[in-house]
Amino acid sequence: MKAKIIMLSALGVASFGLTQAANASWDSGACSGGGPAPCIEYNDGTNTYHFNGDGSHSGDWHGHPGGGDFQFTGYTDLGCSLGQFYCELTLTGDVRKFQDGNGDWRIGVRVNSGSVAQGSEGDNECSNISVGGFPWYVGDYPNDHTFGASSGMLYTGTSSVYTGNVGDIDVTYTVFGLPISLVTGGHMHEVEYHNSNSSFRFGGTRDDTIYVDGAADNDSGCSVSGDLILQNGDYLNLF
Template sequence: MKAKIIMLSALGVASFGLTQAANAGWEMDDCSNSPSGPAPCIEWSNGTDTYHFNGDGGHEDDWHGHPSGGDFVFQGNTVLNCPLTPELDCTLTLDGQVKKFEVDGQWHIGIRVNDSEVSGGLLCGAVDVGGFPWYLGPTNEHDVFDENSGISWPASLIGNFGNIDVTALTIPVATNTHIHDVTYDNVNTFSFDGNLYENGTEVDTGCSVVGDLQLLPSGTTLSIQ
């Protein structure tokens, strides 16, 4: 994957193109003003404008990105530490979407990462991240991460992310792997703090990823209710 440059000025456009929200499957107002039901309600806000897709089961199994179109963008400082490479302190950007879906009467939250960029220090440009899309699965999933992956709702927003490939300084340090116990604070931040394990075998690659990624632009929130 070729690294792409994320232009924060473009993300910070005041209007955010919210007139396009209907096309993105979002509805105006917050979850408290939506039809209630057993399904989770997912809400985005920038402090002035608020959009949701509601808890009555509508939009089931539909992936949603930002209300203005495109993916949600999370960015933050992360440290990649692998046996064969120096410790790399870089900025990681992840682009992703969220959905709700039902399995045997139990509602689930699905999260997928569609793209990524690694930037920052001198050696960060030599880090290539791939294997997309990545999916969030439950903490007991160590093999299959696909369109049917997700975590039960209501529950803590914590799970394993796969299918992650990492090449650093031309060395394939992780191929078809997952990371354990990624958490979301249900406001704006994903936290990574663990090693990468091979899917299916649970072989520890010895590579760890530690860091917090926050929703852009600063001050926006994405919550599940």
């Protein structure tokens, strides 16, 4: 039976120092409405920025408008056969829109780095856990089982929730200096991004298994559930 490891998760960001140079890849103001391409909108509680739904900025990765990456945080429940832990996880990443080989618009999410710590509510052993395999990418659900810069969620133009598969994920537990691999090159299905509270949602009522071996979808023996919520801004929405 799988044990449950709980982790506080985040998709990392830099502080929001707004200069003209720092905002070169974002436009001022909100998305103007429907268009043929995705529009990504960010608000820091005072100012609103976007990159446009008319096809401009296509293919360019966009981090936080002030520089660095976006950060999301939340308690997540990770289950593996090794044991049970309650930890703080931080992940850093950015976003883009692009057209695939068929001319369809997609939304790309790239996770650039991550770290695990005890946090204010975690277990002492959390410092033994690490995540790797970066960058991770969010690909198409349910079709993508291998991941790269061309991975992306299909843009529908009407949804406030986007669903994708995520990989490639490594999870390691280190004891007495000896690393024990829990997951190597894994991926997850049905990871959702919700505009309503700018959150990534893993598992829960959705599939929480970390799979390995690409399209073979073999169970790694680990699972993850939890919500990761934007920390360095009021919202980041996909329109």
